[in-house]
Amino acid sequence: MDLSEELLELLQENARYSTDDLARMTDADPETVEAEIERLESEGIIRGYQAVVDFEETERERVRAIVELNVTLDRETSYGDIAERIVQFPEVQELRLVSGDYDFDMEVEGDSMREVSHFISDKIAPIPEITQTVTHYHMDTYKTRGIVLGDHDEDDRLSVSP
Amino acid sequence: MTIEPSQRVETVPPSGIRRFFELAEEMDDIISLGVGEPDFSAPWAAREAAITSLELGKTSYTANRGRRELRELIAGDVDRRYDLEYDPDEEVLVTTGASEGVDLALRAVIDPGDTVAVVQPSYVSYVPGVIFAGGEPLPVPTTQETDFKLTTDALYDAGVEGADALVLCYPNNPTGATMTGSELEPIAEFAREHDLVVLSDEIYSELSYEHDHTSIATLPGMRERTIVFNGFSKAYAMTGLRLGYALGPPEAIGAMNRIHQYTMLSAPTTAQYAAIEALESCDDAVAEMRRQYDRRRRLVLSRFEEMGIECFPASGAFYAFPESPWDDGEAFAEALLEQEHVAVVPGTAFGEGGEGHLRVSYATGMDDLKEALDRIERFIS
């Protein structure tokens, strides 16, 4: 595994690893690590860094929904054109073209169910190419982006063993 | 009446680890770098195979030597990885952990009064195992000067010429030392010259980071005098499933099986099904765990270097064995536990050569590891 692959893996595991720790773990020097990360960022391979938040543990109410979208295309309009329009909305967290029974898989976030519903009915449904929306509200999140939420994993090994 | 323990039991002092365990258990909220087992769970496929075997009602004893299918897979696996060729019918014994294998071998080849040289610092079970088998343990200390590798000088200094058997373990618990093929050659020559039986605990063979693992049994003239122990505890993170194996010439394995068939009957059946699956499909999981350990190893070694804590470049298992910042390693470990709630094990728990050192296990998640290292740094500054 070369340095860039290793850095990508480590930063996906924890974007807050310090440059020094990344250097220690990969046996590279900190300047090389720094330069490599800058390259990955400037080439658009690394697109950003975000925290994985378990909103259940906070006071703040966040509502998320997965919305299935069906569209019809015409000669002038491609999936890309429709997507380009939808991604403009700040409420939209994820948007993917998928295979199967529907075309786009969209994830929306808002402060309340009402807000999310209104967003879908006022902003998404009226888009001319969209023929159908099916909304699934998240009831509970157990794992997100590879991280298990909820009960903090207890290490039940003996604290000292041979 | 009160039941008096036998003399053999009386001779064996309580484990140095035990005392530390008790200290650590009194405290909550500790970060432990004192753990001698993986922090991963067994690969999912292996766990599922265990579950399926239970659902199918596979809950009987197996053949004494272990399921044939498993023995065949073990033989194929050690041949492929370590160039060790053993006949699954006569030269492979499936045991309840490598631990049982070591115990059986000692009891099968040691007569009362026989001298068994034990390379130290070492895993805590060997010396008691020798005593329980009626043998006389002869410690062979290794030191940081030789990166805790065994040398013929160390063998001569300890007087191993007259011994009957030699126990060694590379990659090593507690030091993390490994030995390459060429470093093992003079040891093999010594063993041939002085007609020693070699008991080679290679349970950490898959966790060798700087070079491929070499088994001493593959060196010329060694196969017939060596019993190799390995298992699923470390590489496959299956400690609780209690499954290991021993490899050796038919007379040795036969003798061990004679004890095994009366004491253990057979190794856990469920674990044998898990092990079959582990060997068949879990190479990638092992490689991934090794990669994670290696990152942590590099982190730990460079942090120690930056802190000014002397530590030889440990290259195997999941332990580093730095010098204690205080001369008295036990006092240091105790104070570190009390003040910073970080558990490490003093090197004295592992016998001669361990004084003034600490065993630091990096079989712990990166966040905890980093936090523990920060606390150690704070503690010594």
Ligand SMILES: Cc1ncc(COP(=O)(O)O)c(C=O)c1O
């Ligand atoms: C060197 C060594 N041998 C053997 C064992 C025990 O292995 P098993 O779980 O297979 O009995 C350990 C466990 O810590 C070990 O470190």
